[in-house]
Amino acid sequence: MTDATQSGPMLAADGTPLKKSLARSLRRRKLRALALIAPLLLFVLLSFVIPIMSMLFRSVENSIVADTLPLTVVELRNWDADSGELPDEALYAAFTKDMITAIDEKTHTRLGSRLNYEQTGMSSMFRRSGRQIKKLDPETDGPFKDKLIEIHDGWGDVETWRTIKTHAVPITNGYFLNAIDMRRTPEGAQAQPEDKQILIKLFGRTLMMSLIITASCILLAYPVSYLLATLPMRVSNLLMILVLLPFWTSLLVRTSAWKVMLQQQGVINETLVWLGLVADDARLVIINNQFGTIIAMTHILLPFMILPMYSVMQTIPDSYTRAAKSMGATNWTTFWRIYFPQSIPGIGAGSILVFILAIGYYITPEIVGGTKGVFISNRIAYHISSSLNWGLAAALGTILLAVVLLLYWCYDKIVGIDNVKLG
Numbered sequence: 001m002t003d004a005t006q007s008g009p010m011l012a013a014d015g016t017p018l019k020k021s022l023a024r025s026l027r028r029r030k031l032r033a034l035a036l037i038a039p040l041l042l043f044v045l046l047s048f049v050i051p052i053m054s055m056l057f058r059s060v061e062n063s064i065v066a067d068t069l070p071l072t073v074v075e076l077r078n079w080d081a082d083s084g085e086l087p088d089e090a091l092y093a094a095f096t097k098d099m100i101t102a103i104d105e106k107t108h109t110r111l112g113s114r115l116n117y118e119q120t121g122m123s124s125m126f127r128r129s130g131r132q133i134k135k136l137d138p139e140t141d142g143p144f145k146d147k148l149i150e151i152h153d154g155w156g157d158v159e160t161w162r163t164i165k166t167h168a169v170p171i172t173n174g175y176f177l178n179a180i181d182m183r184r185t186p187e188g189a190q191a192q193p194e195d196k197q198i199l200i201k202l203f204g205r206t207l208m209m210s211l212i213i214t215a216s217c218i219l220l221a222y223p224v225s226y227l228l229a230t231l232p233m234r235v236s237n238l239l240m241i242l243v244l245l246p247f248w249t250s251l252l253v254r255t256s257a258w259k260v261m262l263q264q265q266g267v268i269n270e271t272l273v274w275l276g277l278v279a280d281d282a283r284l285v286i287i288n289n290q291f292g293t294i295i296a297m298t299h300i301l302l303p304f305m306i307l308p309m310y311s312v313m314q315t316i317p318d319s320y321t322r323a324a325k326s327m328g329a330t331n332w333t334t335f336w337r338i339y340f341p342q343s344i345p346g347i348g349a350g351s352i353l354v355f356i357l358a359i360g361y362y363i364t365p366e367i368v369g370g371t372k373g374v375f376i377s378n379r380i381a382y383h384i385s386s387s388l389n390w391g392l393a394a395a396l397g398t399i400l401l402a403v404v405l406l407l408y409w410c411y412d413k414i415v416g417i418d419n420v421k422l423g
Helices: 003-007 018-058 064-068 070-077 089-104 108-116 122-133 145-151 158-166 174-179 199-230 233-248 251-262 267-275 290-313 318-326 331-359 363-368 376-385 390-414
Strands: 182-185 188-191
Touching: 018 390, 064 070, 064 108, 070 089, 070 158, 089 108, 089 122, 089 145, 108 122, 122 145, 122 158, 174 182, 174 390, 199 233, 199 290, 199 331, 199 376, 199 390, 233 290, 251 267, 251 290, 251 363, 290 331, 290 363, 318 331, 331 390, 363 376, 376 390
Parallel strands: none
Antiparallel strands: 182 188
């Protein structure tokens, strides 16, 4: 073999350098792998990433005021909101032109609804004024200040214009302030009136009840999972069918069944009265409160705790416990020192799953929780479907997401997410 052959690059069968051929082959394999997971990536992008990004944007987006009243917003920049005096005629003329255009485009009612979130009565004021302002000619019917005040005395209120100016910014922190029982004002962030301070309380209730539900599921699921993992296969399979049986029934049906059972004339109270444990005139109030929500949600989420625990427990070798007992350990010592530490990853996986599911539930609390057992998710659903305050709903959802991620990070720092196993 010549020196030139020894010093030259190694060649593949087709004569190309081996390094280049391997790189091309590896690139093809990566492209094939990407093609296989492309549908899943597209599905995740469309159903998860884009909706979350849209929610994050809605929580700060506030372009409706500037888009609907562009001339008014320009004039408001020159008006001193702290002076206590009404704006001059130029602002009223600009507002009239903007309103006539908005009425033709049917966007003035949407603007009124947006400002009504900040000051009660703005929605009806825009709607009622629209019919009269539409008759005005912006070129010949001026001056407009007295005419607008005559149409609705709200246009002669300084607070009306202060509200419009405060919320005329395209990107706002107002929704997030509202989500923590505060509000955006010309003087800065201020606390909401006491009769409107409810959301922080709901956040606290949601976290506390979710933790209680998670703890209840752990206490009930651990012995069941232990039996599933240690009993003979035939018996274990029968118990597993009973665990999975609730999945074959609609969530709405199961929740409605609990409502029937928990009410004062329901099965539980009737049984307790029949047994003489409770007087007929002193029936237990276990519905439309936090207790009813905890019971119903523990039952619904219990399988999500059992399955991760069972999948971990069935991988624990029996030889460990037999070896401990052969060395003189008692049953309790064997369980506490040998078996339980190996089952902790299943507890961690089940706890994360149940807690995240519990914190976002709203159907069950809505049906059995009444006014005292609802979660923050019920408030989010209300703002999406009833009040149509999507910005506040997005802000509440964003805060809820941030809380979950923060707790997840704390769990990772304390326990270690690498210790979470599903079998």
